[in-house]
Amino acid sequence: MTTPTFTMGPAILFCPADRPERFAKAAERADAVILDLEDAVAPDAKPAARENVRAANLDPATTVVRVNDAASEFFEADLTALQGTPFTTVMLAKVESAEQVRRVTDALPGVRVIALCETAAGIVAAPEIAAASGVVALMWGAEDLVASLGGRSSRRPNGSYRDVAVAARAAVLLAAGAHGKAAIDAVHVDIADTEGLAAEAEDAAGSGFAATACIHPGQVAVIREAYLPTAEDVDHARRLLEAAKGAPGVFRFEGHMIDGPLLRHAERTLARAPRTETRETP
Incomplete structure (x- = not known):
């Protein structure tokens, strides 16, 4: 079976799906938009939000629809609303098992699932979820x-992630990579913290994440810039690969x-710099 790609x-x-x-x-x-039927939409606005998604005239290749989690009272209605639409990439919130992914793929044959691991159970089950049929990517959520876990905040007062968030981020990246799936930060x-975002996005790109959500x-623009290699990186990669010929x-x-x-690593650097786009060397 061919693994779907991201x-x-x-x-x-x-x-928000209630803001058409x-x-x-x-x-x-x-680069892509996530029409959100979950946290961004109040319960009484969800029926109208589903109709907005059904009526949306967006490119299915760059559109994701986030549905409510499988334990939610809104889950089935979300899946029903997507039937017959051109949208084939679904983000499932608060995934905690491969069985929950299967409920999505059973309801929407051929769908591509981005599994959002954002609970303790979901992080622990990330390898199982990444291996599930139909999953193209894993994403993690800090808050x-x-x-x-009963905590108060994912970040310390200085803005850095607490250790548990760092561990969860790594766990999702490793689980995705182990099963040939993409990871989204x-x-x-x-x-307002564009400097912090730039640093995190640069680390995400350098660590192997395929994308960062915002x-x-x-x-x-901050994320796009961070994912581009520097001109120095591209030059080094090209010279290295040239030197490798016949080595x-x-x-x-x-x-x-x-x-x-x-x-x-060098091949990946060149792949991230299409049309010779680069960023300034720090």
């Missing part, structure tokens, strides 16, 4: 995770021993 990113923007006047602008500004909720259009196994390049993993 090609959206790097900047994926959430948009924002749909087109969100889609234009980001719901800490709330599920969590949103940075402090909209909640404000102003965060898109017998492990070889020396500019004082470093080079083997297969480092060549794959």
Whole structure:
């Protein structure tokens, strides 16, 4: 069986599904848009939000619909609303098992699922969820995770993640990678903190995340910039791969021993710089 692939990113923007006047602008500004039927929509507004999604004239290739979690009273209605629409990528909130993913794929044959692991149970089950049929990516969520643990905040006063959030982030990335799926980094909720967002997005790109989700259009450019390699990185990668041609196994390049993993890093660097786009070297 062919594993479905994830090609959206790097900047994926959430948009409340009860605000249809924002749909087109969100889609234009980001690499992909997530029409949110879950946390962003009040319970009494959810029926209208579902109709907005059904009526949305957006590109299915760059549109995700986040549905309420499988234990929610809104879950079945969300899935029913998506039947017959062109949208084939669904983000399932608060996933805690592969069985919950199966309920989505059974209701929507051929759907591509982004599993959002944002509870303690979901983080622990991330490997099982990543292996589920139909899953193309895992995403993690910090605030719901800490709330599920009885904590107060995912971040310390200085803005850095608490250790448990760092561990959960790594667990989701590793589970996704182990099963050949993409990983999406969590949103940075402090909209004004562009410096912190840039640092987190650069770390996400460097660690292997495929994309970073965001909640404000102003965060898109910061994320895109962070995911681009520097001109220096691209030049180094090109020279390294050129030097590798015909090299017998492990070889020396500019004082470093080079083997297969480092060549794959170089290939990934070039893949992240289409059309020779780069960012300034820090």
